[in-house]
Structures are given as C-alpha cells and as structure tokens.
Amino acid sequence: MLRTVLVFLFCFILNVPLSFSQEKPLRIGIAGLTHTHVHWILGREDLGDVEVVGMVEPNRDLAQRYANQYGYSMDLVYYTLDEMIAATQPEAVTAFGTIYNHLEVVETCAPKGIHVMVEKPMAVSLDHAKKMAALAQKHNIHLLTNYETTWYPTNHKAKELLDQGKVGDLRKVIVRDGHRGPAKLGINQEFLDWLFDPVENGGGAIMDFGCYGANLMTWLRNGERPNTVTAVTQQLQAENNPKVDDDATIILTYDDAQAILEPSWNWPMGRKDMEIYGLTGALYADNRNTLRIRMAKGYDGYDEETMVLKERPAPHNDPFSVLEAVVRNKIQLPPNNLYSIENNLVVMEILDAARKSAKKGKTITLKK
Structure with a gap:
C-alpha cells in the first residue's frame, strides 16, 4: 500500500511542473480575408501553437462564406483592425488583405508592440517598405514576410x-x-x-x-x-x-x-x-x-x-x-x-x- 502511494506521489510530482510549463497558444489576429493565401491559416490543423482570436473583414458576405467553410463564429470578425485589437489583444497579426494595406497594418500594430507577418511581397514600393521597417525597429517588433x-x-x-x-x-x-x-x-x-x-x-x-x-x-x-x-x-x-x-x-x-x-x-x-x-x-x-x-x-x-x-x-x-x-x-x-x-x-x-x-x-x- 505504501509503495503504491509513493509511486502515485512520484508521478504527481513529475507531472505538476509539466502542466505549469505548457505555454498558451500564440494569440493571432488576421487582418483581411481577401488574399486567398488566408486559407493557409484558416484551414490549418490545430497544432496547439497558435490561436486565431479575431479577424478583420468589412466584407461580411466573404467572412460568412469562410465561416461556413471553416466553422468559425462570426463573433470573431470585426470591421476594423483597431476594433479587433482592442477586443482580442492579439500578440501577432497576419496580413491577408491588399499589399498596399501592409503599411497600415504595421502602422497600427507596431506602436502597440504587436508583431506582424505579411504575405509576399513585403509592400507595394520601397518607400512603403522602408516605413514599415522603421516602425518595426522603433517599436521592437518582429516583421516577417511569408513566401510559399x-x-x-x-x-x-x-x-x-x-x-x-x-x-x-x-x-x-x-x-x-x-x-x-x-x-x-x-x-x-x-x-x-x-x-x-x-x-x-x-x-x-x-x-x-x-x-x-x-x-x-x-x-x-x-x-x-x-x-x-x-x-x-x-x-x-x-x-x-x-x-x-x-x-x-x-x-x-x-x-x-x-x-x-x-x-x-x-x-x-x-x-x-x-x-x-x-x-x-x-x-x-x-x-x-x-x-x-x-x-x-x-x-x-x-x-x-x-x-x-x-x-x-x-x-x-x-x-x-x-x-x-x-x-x-x-x-x-x-x-x-x-x-x-x-x-x-x-x-x-x-x-x-x-x-x-x-x-x-x-x-x-x-x-x-
């Protein structure tokens, strides 16, 4: 009996640190749904490493079509990036709107310390790209550009x-x-x-x-x-x-x-x-x-x-x-x-x- 209790306590002690060490998923917001590369994250297998906490898409018909396809709640969809950030507090934002809009996403996220990943190309021009880079450096955020x-x-x-x-x-x-x-x-x-x-x-x-x-x-x-x-x-x-x-x-x-x-x-x-x-x-x-x-x-x-x-x-x-x-x-x-x-x-x-x-x-x- 004593041996059984000791084994149980040993296993319990081993498992307690593991449960406390498990990190919560990275909270991700999606800025725009019009870029079809967004299917990459919407259709992604849940690996437990990231969680989509909010989306920005003023086109409700498009958002609803994807909601029907992927099973997310329309409660996750907001009209503006500021609104989504205030409501969901994402740690990072992925941009799936127009390339021109990449600068605006960084302008909104960087001062709040929110990291950004944009789809290729980085921007519509070198001028936009330089402004994005300066904001990322000033506010110490990661700014990644994703290519297939x-x-x-x-x-x-x-x-x-x-x-x-x-x-x-x-x-x-x-x-x-x-x-x-x-x-x-x-x-x-x-x-x-x-x-x-x-x-x-x-x-x-x-x-x-x-x-x-x-x-x-x-x-x-x-x-x-x-x-x-x-x-x-x-x-x-x-x-x-x-x-x-x-x-x-x-x-x-x-x-x-x-x-x-x-x-x-x-x-x-x-x-x-x-x-x-x-x-x-x-x-x-x-x-x-x-x-x-x-x-x-x-x-x-x-x-x-x-x-x-x-x-x-x-x-x-x-x-x-x-x-x-x-x-x-x-x-x-x-x-x-x-x-x-x-x-x-x-x-x-x-x-x-x-x-x-x-x-x-x-x-x-x-x-x-």
Whole structure:
C-alpha cells in the first residue's frame, strides 16, 4: 500500500511542473480575408501553437462564406483592425488583405508592440517598405514576410550545396514562377478586385511573382544588392488583365554573377522552380521536393543525381509555427533570412527598379 502511494506521489510530482510549463497558444489576429493565401491559416490543423482570436473583414458576405467553410463564429470578425485589437489583444497579426494595406497594418500594430507577418511581397514600393521597417525597429517588433517558396526543402538544400561549393562558384541563377493567370484559375472576385489593381497590388505578374526570385537570389547572395536591374514587361492577356502587366523578365547583374527572373501569368501550368549554375555543375530545384544535381563531364556531358526531399522539420515547415517560435524566442533566424526585413528591403529595391526599367526601356543602376 505504501509503495503504491509513493509511486502515485512520484508521478504527481513529475507531472505538476509539466502542466505549469505548457505555454498558451500564440494569440493571432488576421487582418483581411481577401488574399486567398488566408486559407493557409484558416484551414490549418490545430497544432496547439497558435490561436486565431479575431479577424478583420468589412466584407461580411466573404467572412460568412469562410465561416461556413471553416466553422468559425462570426463573433470573431470585426470591421476594423483597431476594433479587433482592442477586443482580442492579439500578440501577432497576419496580413491577408491588399499589399498596399501592409503599411497600415504595421502602422497600427507596431506602436502597440504587436508583431506582424505579411504575405509576399513585403509592400507595394520601397518607400512603403522602408516605413514599415522603421516602425518595426522603433517599436521592437518582429516583421516577417511569408513566401510559399520559403517552405520548399529543395531551395534550402540547394543553398546548402551551393555554400558547400558542390557546383563551384556561382555564375547564373534562373527563377521561374507563376501560372496561367488569376482570371483562369477560378479565384474569388474579392481577390481579383485588387490583384489586378496597379495601386493596391503595385503591379501585375512582375510584383505577384517577381518577388519570389528577388527574395531567393538575395538570400543566395547573403543579402547582396545587385549592380543593375533590367526588365521587360508585356500584357499578353489584355482581356483578363487590362490594368497591369502579366508577363515579365528581370535581369540582375552582380560583380561575378547574373540572375534571370521570369514571373508570368502566362505559363501553361503553375510553377515555382529555380536553376543554379556554378563553374562545375548545376542544381535544379524542380519543385518543392525534387532536386537534381548535375556535375559537368567533358564538353556537354554530365552525371546527374536526383534527390526527393522530405519536408523540413518543425517549426520550419509552417509559417505560423515559425511566427510563434520567433515571437516566443524559441528560435533566432539567421541574418538575411528569407523572411527578414533586410532581405525584403532589397527585394523591394529590385522590384521598384524593375518597374522603372520596364517603363523607361533602359537598365537601372542601383546606387552603392
């Protein structure tokens, strides 16, 4: 009998600290529901790390449609960000409205000490991005920019191999991103209304998909700015995209390398892939999980290895898990990481220069 009691007490003592050490989920507010990437968090499995405590969406019809789809209460939906913050006290806010609205979200959240994650690109312009960065620094908040390609194991493995010298010194990178066009994908009208707006989105395909390549190349170069930016844009689907470009090619030059970014709403199928060429070989991140390594052999021969990669370990396999881990100081992201303010300020400088280059028909040299 005494032994049984002692065992019970031992187990109880062991379990008490565990129960007290369990953290409450990170309280997250959602600013806007019009960006369809919001399905990422609304349809996310409950991992116990984050809790959506409120949403901001003045379009009640849209909010109700998603409520019916995901089963949340309309009591969570507020008309304004200030109203939602006052009522729910979120620790972080994720922005899923227009790109133009990202600045306003940071202007509202930063002075209150609320961390922010925005969807790519960081802003509609370098000017907006600089204001966001200054607010984040002044009020000591985390400001992250989320890209789908951040979660691709192939991109991280490719950078690892490049940094190890697997294919020799970097000389050229080609990044292709896009799909056959938003109007052809059956995207809801609330998203299309601003995706095709040059003010609210900052442009068309050049912004929507050009940011991916700029983000990745800046990361591969460890934060280095290019020397020049040259861009050409076209409107190949005027009937679908009357106000913005739908195809672009952006060339970035560095002292010893070049990048070609090909964002488009005219691909026959969706794609997000990257090719990295060194002096002795090449890396092909064909998609999220398939990576090919080609090592040069003779004049035009090569040996090829194909790797099928598993998903990255938690929390690096999910944007909201990373947000929670960063805010709670569980992880510290390396300098110039894909989410970082530093990287995304360079991205916005590239995109601003690309739009200027396409408009003026000449190469833009960035100031050193």
